[in-house]
Amino acid sequence: MSWAPITEEGLKAEIEHALTRMAEETRHKFADFRIPFLKLSCRRHKFAGVETLYAIACKGRQYIIYDDAEGDFGLVVLPPGEDGAVLHFWVLAGELSDAMRVLENGDYSACLVAP
Numbered sequence: 001m002s003w004a005p006i007t008e009e010g011l012k013a014e015i016e017h018a019l020t021r022m023a024e025e026t027r028h029k030f031a032d033f034r035i036p037f038l039k040l041s042c043r044r045h046k047f048a049g050v051e052t053l054y055a056i057a058c059k060g061r062q063y064i065i066y067d068d069a070e071g072d073f074g075l076v077v078l079p080p081g082e083d084g085a086v087l088h089f090w091v092l093a094g095e096l097s098d099a100m101r102v103l104e105n106g107d108y109s110a111c112l113v114a115p
Helices: 008-020 024-033 096-105
Strands: 034-042 051-059 062-067 072-077 090-094 112-114
Touching: 008 051, 008 062, 008 096, 024 034, 024 051, 024 096, 034 062, 051 072, 051 096, 062 090, 062 096, 072 096, 090 096
Parallel strands: none
Antiparallel strands: 034 051, 051 062, 062 072, 072 090, 090 112
């Protein structure tokens, strides 16, 4: 089976599934940070083509993203003025609840570095 980029409908389903595995308090907090899908361009390495990550929640300049190639939620911090830049660095947190924990407390030490 070959990989194909996630669709917005597929991402909605992934988020809804993640919400069912999340504590009620965390679901309510996610609702506070949730944003309409924001497409972010990324490049996994210098020889890779440009791909899309979806930002789904934010707190200030920190965004929760979904990396469909890895099947994980993660985070990226966008410096001011770099909203349209191609991302080269983000971190993976795993489950949406894990990404929410990082977004809330700012402790990235438990995240995986990607790519």
